[in-house]
Amino acid sequence: MSEPENKGNDKQDDKAEAPAKKRKIRVVLLSLGAVAVLLGGGWFLYHELIGQYFEDTDDAYLRADDITVSPKINGYIAEVLVKENQDVKAGQPLVRIDPRDYNAQTEQYQAQIEIAHATADAVRAQVAEQESTVAQMRAQLAAARDNADFAKREVARYAPLVEIGAENAETLATRRNQAEQSARQVAAQQAALDNAVKHIASLQAQVRQAEAQSGTARAQLKAADVNLESTQLSASADGRVGDLTVRVGQFAQPGTRLMSIVPLNTLYISANFKETQIGRMRLGQPAEIKIDALPGLKLHGHVESLAPGTGAQFSLLPPQNATGNFTKIVQRVPVRLAIDATAETRRVLVPGLSLKVVVDTTSARDAVKQIRANEDAHKEARQ
Numbered sequence: 001m002s003e004p005e006n007k008g009n010d011k012q013d014d015k016a017e018a019p020a021k022k023r024k025i026r027v028v029l030l031s032l033g034a035v036a037v038l039l040g041g042g043w044f045l046y047h048e049l050i051g052q053y054f055e056d057t058d059d060a061y062l063r064a065d066d067i068t069v070s071p072k073i074n075g076y077i078a079e080v081l082v083k084e085n086q087d088v089k090a091g092q093p094l095v096r097i098d099p100r101d102y103n104a105q106t107e108q109y110q111a112q113i114e115i116a117h118a119t120a121d122a123v124r125a126q127v128a129e130q131e132s133t134v135a136q137m138r139a140q141l142a143a144a145r146d147n148a149d150f151a152k153r154e155v156a157r158y159a160p161l162v163e164i165g166a167e168n169a170e171t172l173a174t175r176r177n178q179a180e181q182s183a184r185q186v187a188a189q190q191a192a193l194d195n196a197v198k199h200i201a202s203l204q205a206q207v208r209q210a211e212a213q214s215g216t217a218r219a220q221l222k223a224a225d226v227n228l229e230s231t232q233l234s235a236s237a238d239g240r241v242g243d244l245t246v247r248v249g250q251f252a253q254p255g256t257r258l259m260s261i262v263p264l265n266t267l268y269i270s271a272n273f274k275e276t277q278i279g280r281m282r283l284g285q286p287a288e289i290k291i292d293a294l295p296g297l298k299l300h301g302h303v304e305s306l307a308p309g310t311g312a313q314f315s316l317l318p319p320q321n322a323t324g325n326f327t328k329i330v331q332r333v334p335v336r337l338a339i340d341a342t343a344e345t346r347r348v349l350v351p352g353l354s355l356k357v358v359v360d361t362t363s364a365r366d367a368v369k370q371i372r373a374n375e376d377a378h379k380e381a382r383q
Helices: 003-049 099-164 169-229 367-382
Strands: 056-064 066-067 076-078 093-099 232-234 237-240 259-263 270-275 285-290 298-306 331-339 354-360
Touching: 099 169, 270 354, 285 331, 331 354
Parallel strands: none
Antiparallel strands: 056 270, 056 354, 066 259, 076 093, 093 232, 237 259, 270 331, 285 298, 285 354, 298 331
């Protein structure tokens, strides 16, 4: 066959193959479009039915309410009984402060109590002695009154006899003088008895004063005992020692930070969600947790509480937007989540780790609609 004839046949074949290629391309494009439509429709259905109710954030961190260990009293550190990163139990001794000064204080106040007791006992003995003296004076006063009454009767008996001359006037004068002396003796005895009774009251006041001094010393002793007990600092909860800065021989002031106790068994998550994400968030809703430090591990938890304000509201300088250059910024609301994990898993978790949290709010899918319905009903009721 000649060369021109071959070229003619190739052109005819190319013309025959062109429509077939176009049909294949069209079929492929239609297939891809159909797949895209199916995928888009599937994603839309998933988002409308399920996806929109899952709220996620990577602004989340592990937290623990760590306990700052600080002394109540001042003094030199005598012993440090724990090491950095050591696990401790509640009540375990951590640090001991030199107790000698506080032992001396307790002994001093105990001595003051004993002195007060001895003083009170001595004054009580004086009261008993004075009561005996008062009893004796009462008897002497009674005798003096009897003598005075007898002298008075004698004057009354001699006076008629002197008038009729049976007795001389000198005898009557003597009787009258004896009666006056007896009356003055009664008055003196009465004054002495009154003074003795008043002295008893004074002694009883001294007893009460000594008892009050004893009470003051007992109160001071209790305070000294508390200070003495405070020379040993113990862990108030189970946890792990961190930020250990105390050293033996260091002089510690009250409130000085010596270390922290991190209770790893009470870890929780602080997740900061956008304000547009919390409308359907409720307590108890389940959450999925991914930890950056443990890739591939998924933990579970639940919403424990929502903060009563945004993070900016509780900042040191809350924003004041009553200005002309206001720029709206989406606020973040701290949400606390509990971790539902075993004790073995908690051992590898430490506060401060970064997390990603996804909260399933499906249980409150109709919450916004219900709020709108309630508001509309309230509006109609007011009208």
